[in-house]
Amino acid sequence: MFSNMKITDNKFVYIQLKDYIKSMILKGLLRADEKLPSSREMASMLNVSRNTVMYAYEFLQDEGFVYIKKGKGTFVSDIKVSVEEKWNIDWEDEINSYGKLSEKLDIIKxxxxxxxxxxxxxxxxxxxxLFNIEEFKKSFLNRMSLEGEKVLNYGYAKGYKYLIEYLLKYMENKGVDIEGKDILITNGFTEGFDLVLTCLTNKGDNILCENPTHNTAIKIMKLHGLNIKGVQIGKKGVDLQELEKKLKRDKYKISYFIPSYHNPTGIVMSPENRAKLYNVLKNYNVPIIEDGFNEELRYSGTHVLPIAALSGKGNSVIYIGSFSKVLFPGIRIGWILSDKVLTGYLESIKRARNIHTSSLDQAVFYDYLKSGSFxxxxxxxxxxxxxxxxxxxxxxxxxxxxxxxxxxxxxxxxxxxxxxxxxxxxxxxxxxxxxxxxxxxxxxxxxxxxxxxxxxxxxxxxxxxxxxxxxxxxxxxxxxxx
Amino acid sequence: MFSNMKITDNKFVYIQLKDYIKSMILKGLLRADEKLPSSREMASMLNVSRNTVMYAYEFLQDEGFVYIKKGKGTFVSDIKVSVEEKWNIDWEDEINSYGKLSEKLDIIKxxxxxxxxxxxxxxxxxxxxLFNIEEFKKSFLNRMSLEGEKVLNYGYAKGYKYLIEYLLKYMENKGVDIEGKDILITNGFTEGFDLVLTCLTNKGDNILCENPTHNTAIKIMKLHGLNIKGVQIGKKGVDLQELEKKLKRDKYKISYFIPSYHNPTGIVMSPENRAKLYNVLKNYNVPIIEDGFNEELRYSGTHVLPIAALSGKGNSVIYIGSFSKVLFPGIRIGWILSDKVLTGYLESIKRARNIHTSSLDQAVFYDYLKSGSFxxxxxxxxxxxxxxxxxxxxxxxxxxxxxxxxxxxxxxxxxxxxxxxxxxxxxxxxxxxxxxxxxxxxxxxxxxxxxxxxxxxxxxxxxxxxxxxxxxxxxxxxxxxx
Missing domain, CATH: 3.90.1150.10 (Aspartate Aminotransferase, domain 1)
Known part of the structure; x- marks a missing residue:
């Protein structure tokens, strides 16, 4: 039986042997209390070292698959290997409307x-x-030597402290007044937007946005059951007259805009129009979710302040940022800058959803930003x-x-x-x-x-x-x- | 003005200078078209190298804060620095019932x-x-040299291919028949459980579980508006008579159990009771969510098969696994093993929620598992x-x-x-x-x-x-x- 085992090169031999014996036991081919070959016999049969076999046996003992009788040898444990009668569920019938809609709106599919x-x-x-892997490695190794154990254990729902501090400063450098505001780290823009809607909106609420707009945002708004009202976008940003008309007609819970390098049109809303947009929404008391999409990829022209900067000490703009569109999307880091009270609630939802964003990724990314590599x-x-x-x-x-x-x-x-x-x-x-x-x-x-x-x-x-x-x-x- | 700038040691000087000038511009202390000191003057004023100043100026130009007139010097751009009238929102009033409940159930707070x-x-x-940081570093460096660019760019919602393959094998080694099943990688158990409930349940549905049970699971069930019915747990697992009584009385959408090292009681459900539990739930056609919590931390006794193994080729058990409870919780990796059809829907929800779990973390973790370090x-x-x-x-x-x-x-x-x-x-x-x-x-x-x-x-x-x-x-x- 054991001589049939094929040892391959790409995995440790003791693991292969352990897994092989396990599978024999699980298939019922090795019965309870059956004696395994001695480590010496097994080693010679498989042409491996005796230590390898002993190591495999110890593991199997640890995992409760075998027991060792001193001086007598290694025996198979009495594992109740039973398969109950087949029970199948037609999962198609079990998926709720949210699940069905997610699949339907899943463009990738x-x-x-x-x-x-x-x-x-x-x-x-x-x-x-274009990624500079060497500098990323340096940041990783640096964080590991400074606080490796710490960042590999649980972190905080709000995010990794130093990254939050860095990003608050980063937002200040964009002209945003951070007094009374705070940051929650998210798994990219997508999670940030979903969390905000989860916290603030109810099914059937009206939401305003540009038309066209970011398709992932459309998907998330639809999944929240919102009534999406789009405002046409021209070369200087949204059509402000149409916007005001819509605001007069209906009551809106919230609005969503991408003022810089708008997705998909690439339009940059002019400073004047940002101020006008802000004031119109202010008059109707409709808070703004500002998507900081690709703000880092400006190629020409004068710097334009984000809407979050126009609001000064006000707290009506929720800014969602992400570097993923520019750098390392694989590590999924984004942030929400918003009023402290709101951040507190978003933090609790984040914790309920997935505890926190990878501390390792946050720490390494922070180091990469701070080191000047970014x-x-x-x-x-x-x-x-x-x-x-x-x-x-x-x-x-x-x-x-x-x-x-x-x-x-x-x-x-x-x-x-x-x-x-x-x-x-x-x-x-x-x-x-x-x-x-x-x-x-x-x-x-x-x-x-x-x-x-x-x-x-x-x-x-x-x-x-x-x-x-x-x-x-x-x-x-x-x-x-x- | 510039001579007031304090240069500190912990950050690159060109970044400090750039940020300082930015903040002067944003505060309106440097006006549009004002000429900045020449790089030579600035360098001597701050006692830094001329290159540093030139580098800072170039950055400011890139970011649209200054413009350079050839042969004339560097000038401040016409940035519309305006703060609009203050507009405050009382966010407490805007939070919906889900947000309020999340905060209320947030034990950490x-x-x-x-x-x-x-x-x-x-x-x-x-x-x-206990973490072996050196081996973790090795795995990181290994993945970086093999496919650094790749894992730092977007991955797949379902997860990192090699990790999925590894975990399928891992589940097979626990005796689970993986035919017709698939794995979705999640941000730990918490996200896995939330995704499953998001996909399958509706507000008001009944759900069965042990009483007591994992408090995070209780929080998530409550946030989904489910009617939670608890079954008492004794030394060998749930009280099967009470379970059957409950099943007779009400219709249940789904059930949730922690058969191994149950949280919080630490009880291990016996193999016989696992089979009985399975069969009772089968009779009432109530699918099982099995929490593989801490299965890796058995200290004594014979190996006990997970319920997912008892179901053989059946597809009624959804197994949620995670190593976070044992190793590296900071990187937030878990998985759902379930029927392929169901996995497809879960994948779409995962994509809508946060695109995917960090590819970097998945790749490094896979390497760590495969290398024998785990x-x-x-x-x-x-x-x-x-x-x-x-x-x-x-x-x-x-x-x-x-x-x-x-x-x-x-x-x-x-x-x-x-x-x-x-x-x-x-x-x-x-x-x-x-x-x-x-x-x-x-x-x-x-x-x-x-x-x-x-x-x-x-x-x-x-x-x-x-x-x-x-x-x-x-x-x-x-x-x-x-």
Missing amino acids: HETKWQKGMISFKSIAPDEK HKYIRKARKIYREKYEFALECAQKYIPSREILGEGGMHIFIKLKNIDSRQLLEKCCERKVIFTPGDIFYVDDRGRDTLRLGFSRVSEDNIERGFKIIGEEIEKLGGTI | HETKWQKGMISFKSIAPDEK HKYIRKARKIYREKYEFALECAQKYIPSREILGEGGMHIFIKLKNIDSRQLLEKCCERKVIFTPGDIFYVDDRGRDTLRLGFSRVSEDNIERGFKIIGEEIEKLGGTI
Whole structure:
């Protein structure tokens, strides 16, 4: 029986032996009180060292699979290996409406998938080739030697203290008055937005946002059962007249805006319009959730203050920030800056949901920020993405017949076509191995069928040109013109 | 103005200078189009290198705070620094019932807090002194060199592929048939449990569990608005007669059990009772959520199969596992093993909630598991906790007058007192700088006022003895006897 065991190279032999014996016991092939070969016999049978066998036996004893009788040998424990009668549940029938809706709105599952050889303009994730792994390692090793044990044990729901302090300062540097405010660390923007809606809204509440807007935000608003009212967005930000009209008509619980490098249009709301937006919402007492999306990726123009800065000592703006869009999305770190009272409630919800965000990730990320590595990285990243952005814009103007090309920064541009269905276009392009994100997924209503978002962060210049050309050609075939 | 700037040692000078100038601009102390001192002047004023100043200026330009006129110098950009009229919201009034309830049930906020010099038996977190930081570092560096860029970029909602494969094998080694099942990686048990309830239950549904049970689970069930029906637990697990009575009377959506080293009682459900429990619930078609809590910390006796193993090819058991209770809770990794169809829905909810669990943490943890470090650690941890457990048990029997002392493993024992209110006892003990967890928080009804949980994982033997003596003395003062 044991001589059939195949020992492979990629795992410790004692673990392989232990697991093999376990599986024999669980399958009933080794019975209770059966004696195992002595370590000497087993070692010679498998051609491994006796120590290896003894180590495996000790583990099995620890785990209660065997017992050792002194001077007599090692015996199989009396494990009740029984499988009860089969009982199957049709889980499809058990999923509630939230579960069903989550699946339905799960774009990753339902949109065209990337396949080998394709040029994909779907992603707006940062290009991992730009990550400075060596500096990240340094930060990791530094934190480990300073407080390794500590950050590997439980942390606090609110977040890692030093990171919170760093981010408060970071927000101050954006012009935000942090008096009476506090920060909660979250697993990225997504969790931050979900927590805020979980804490403040009830099913059926009205919420205001730009139309189009970030599709993940739309998903989360829908999952909360909110009535989403979108306001059109133009070159300087939301249409303020439409906004005021909506505010006059209905009562809103809260609003959500992306003033900088808006997703998907890339529009930057002007300082004047930020102030106007703020004042209109103030008049109707509708608090603002400000999405700090990609604020770090400005390429030109004067610095624009976030809405959270305009509010001064006021507490009506909830700012959600994240570096994930620029750096290390894999470690999922974001933050909510808001009024202290509100932060307290958000903290309790966070604790109920998942205790806290990885302390290790927070600590290493803090070190990376503090060490100046982030500054160095962001300079490099800005330069490279800016070049790509300018190149992509040029190619789009050259090759893609359109009504409008939008985007002032970030990692994507947004295109409005002339009477062309972007899903039909996607189908055609897909045949030629080019994919992109159809714009309709960013709309809160049934508009946007003639729009698309082109993310370029992870596409080479060659492929940007090649891909855009193909998109342009297919548009022309569908009857579009420059 | 600039000569007032204080340069400190703990941060790069160019960052300090940049932040200082930013804050001057944001405060309106530097006006639009004002010329900054030349890099030469500034360098001599601050006694820093000219390069440092130039670097700071370049950054400020990148961020849109200054502009450079060739041959003329560096000038302040026209940033619209305006603070609008103050607008305050009374957030207390805006929090919904879920937020209020989260705060109310947030034990961390409301229970007695540890203060310096106290002996605390509240924690059941692992002792970080046992963590092998060197091996963890090795795993980190190994993953970084193999796929650093990859794991720092976006991953998959379902989890890191290699970790999922490892855990499937791990579950097989516990005797679980994984055919037709799959794993979703979560941020610890807490998120796993919340996701399952989010996907399957509706407000007002009945749920069955042990009474007492894990207090975090109670909190989550309450936050989902479930009717929690507790079944008493004895030395061999839940009272099966009471269970059947309850099943006859009401319809249950789902059930939740902790068969191994039950929290808070430390009871291990016998193999026979696991089978009976399974069959009773099968008869009433009530699916089981099995909490694999601390299964790794068995100290004696024969291996007991999880309920998930008894179900064979059936799909009615949802197993939630986590190593956080034993190792590295700071990195928040757990998993749900369940039917593939169900896993698909859970994955979509996970994606909607926070995209995915940190890929970095998953990858490093996988490496740590695979490298054999986990095996070595768990042997050491088991030995040390076992000694502590035996010592704590002995001390409890010696010093603490009680009706019953429970606990067969893990990192805590549970004590039932004779007619003594454990909150009153806590108050007395707290005066003498000893704290513990009053047992009532683990009960789904108003029972348990005469119980307490004593966690010993992070308390030295000396302090265990000293603390238990004090508890015993205070019990006697309150009229208790051994």
